[in-house]
Amino acid sequence: MNRLPAAGYRLPFVFIVVLGIGSLAFDLTLSARLPSDGDWAEAAAALRANTQPGDAVQIWPVWAERARSFVDTMPVLAEEDPIGADYAGVRRLWVLSLPRTPFFSLPDLANRGATPASGERRFGALALRAWDLHAPAIAADLTASAEQHEVDYVARRCVRVPIGAHFAVRGAAGTALHVRAGVIGERAYDNGRPPVEVRVVVDGTPLVELAVPRAERDGTGWRKADVPLPPGAPDRDFEFFVSSPDAGRPFCLAAWTTR
Amino acid sequence: MKRLPVLIGFFTAAAMALTQAPVGFTRDEGYYFTAAQSYEAWLKIFFHSPAAAIAQTERYWSYNFEHPGLTKLLFALSHLAFTPWLPDTLAWRLPAFFFAGLLSYWLCVLGLSRSRAAGILAPLLFWCAERTFFHGHLACFDVPICALWAGVGVAWLAALRRLPATGYRPPVWFGILYGISLAVKHNAWVLPGVLLVHGLLIRERRRALLTLPWILLSPIVLVACWPLLWHDPLRHLGDWIAFHTHHVHYAWWYFGAVLRAPPFPIAYPLVVDALALPLPLVVLLAAAGLSLLVDFARRRLDAQRLLELGLAGAAVLPFMLRTTPIFGGIKHWLAFVALLTPEAAGLLVKAADLAGFRRAVQIAAAAVLLPGAWQIVHLHPYGTSAYGELAGDVPGAATLGMQRQYWSNNVTAVLPWLNAHCPPGARVYFHEVNVESYRAYILSGMLRGDIRYAGGPADADYVALQWHREFRDREPETWNAFGTHRPATGLYLDEVPQIVVYARPGLPGAP
The missing domain is CATH 3.40.1010 (Cobalt-precorrin-4 Transmethylase; domain 1)
Structure with missing residues (x-):
């Protein structure tokens, strides 16, 4: 049987000492x-x-x-x-x-x-x-909310709209409408809950529907719809109808138009 | 040789007692303090009129029915005995320090079978990490059951090793000790299975099979230590078992995803151990686990090492089933770490001996223990927030998306600020601090007695938020209620928010 050279026997010892010194050095220099x-x-x-x-x-x-x-x-x-x-x-x-x-x-x-x-x-x-950011200029912040709510673990400026209710506002149309919506907090992940539907009506004409299903993965709870606005009056009436068979969850809506 | 384990056990208990003052009251501890108060009231009746007390067990012992009575009974007895001289919370926690000492004692005994240095190192390896050190302070069950996990193992081995020449002595102590473990926490349910398999695999099979039935003493101990079972025992036993077989799953943040329900990652407990403990300890424990597994495969394990492998495995395997609740950091499988430390200590000593240096053991021990000692110095008493070097310490773990903290004990960091700034009668929303712990803070003098407990940010003057991924909605709620986004103070560990305090504008301390 071959014997290891002396250095070979020292390897585990050297490894553990180097690991300990390295770990301690990492800890002690972290504050810097x-x-x-x-x-x-x-x-x-x-x-x-x-x-x-x-x-x-x-x-x-x-x-x-x-x-x-x-x-x-x-x-x-x-x-x-x-x-x-x-x-x-x-x-x-x-x-x-x-x-x-x-x-x-x-x-x-x-x-x-x-x-x-x-x-x-x-x-x-x-x-x-x-x-x-080279972002298009905002034409109207339709939900202009001073409040913030957490959806998908991010604090978002949005208005709480009870499920079953609707939110109506008149504002500058611009060229595109941006709608964001989600369930506030952990209730977004409640098992077996039906989706929440947001139906957007502009000047009495349905424009878009946004479905907010139960969030299954983190990062999927804040739903988006970006739609061009058809030509028309510079100011329009926007209505957001929020519905779901399960109305018990806190729901948040943000909408704005861009030029 | 017997003096060394006793000494190490004593020093462990003393270390816990000396460093417990800043350790906050965890959510669970608040419940156990309340239970201990109820049981103490029952004890006072019992000492005065046993028959009257026995008739009222249901009334006093129903609280916290989901855990057996022994540790809470000890908390109550300790409080009854020592409160003339000690503060209430310290008196409740004293038995916990005793169990921490017992754990050191038994780990030392297991280590000593390898060498004297391993006997000293085994308990040191276990305690030299902020997570484990923190848990040693709490009037809870995790360290007590961990201690008994080792203790039952030592008693089992002692029963097997008794020489036939000394005549037959029934292993009563083993049976009683298993009963005590059963009266501490339900983890003990799996121990008979481990011992049975162990007994079947070792040479002393006949002796093992004669010893195992002595666990039938355990129901007597369980019933004796848990007066709730003195009336309608089957119903209460059923409630106890049902609580744990249908336990709720708490949300837990793990690599950027909130785990809410099964199936959980199979390697979850091993990964959390690897990230939370100091890296040299992790490597040494991994080497110990591998060493035991390889020698098991090669049939080279003696009875003790086989038992250590079995007990360590039985402590962690239930949490790898993917359906067992995984909350609570590493506390539910502390015995996995503990039962690997004797082998880890033995390997460390062996590596040092092979190196052939003078003082090689001391150098190797320092290399392994110092990062953990630094973790304790740097982070104590915020044990639930501690992460090791593999996670990049606390900031690295935050970036990886690991659970920031659990329970609510870190709130102690901001209590002095609240005491200094809150006007008389101020209402504070303490978030995850339950009413029981809030009362304990007042009782212990850590919180002013006039500060009131608010139900939410909207009806509070001050808010002390614990950073939890699943409770992120509380912070915007506070901004909305207070009209400010600017914290008044907070606890930031290496920059990572743990507790964030907001004050209503205009109140003392508001920015």
């Missing part, structure tokens, strides 16, 4: 990769100095919500899918991120047609960059 209060304050001051109407901050990773304690001049958004998110009404999006945190991966906003509106600035462990 995280922002201090000063970093947050500096980033917030930079945002304050550069605020324009239509600005908002997207934090990344989405758990970096301590930003809310510092950023006081624009909405702080925690969209989980920055590529697919609407960012309705946002012209310039500031991405405030913690790029040195483990598993950090920032989605490239260029994939949604955005272009950088500034270079990246660093405030200690924080990075800040502005993006022009």
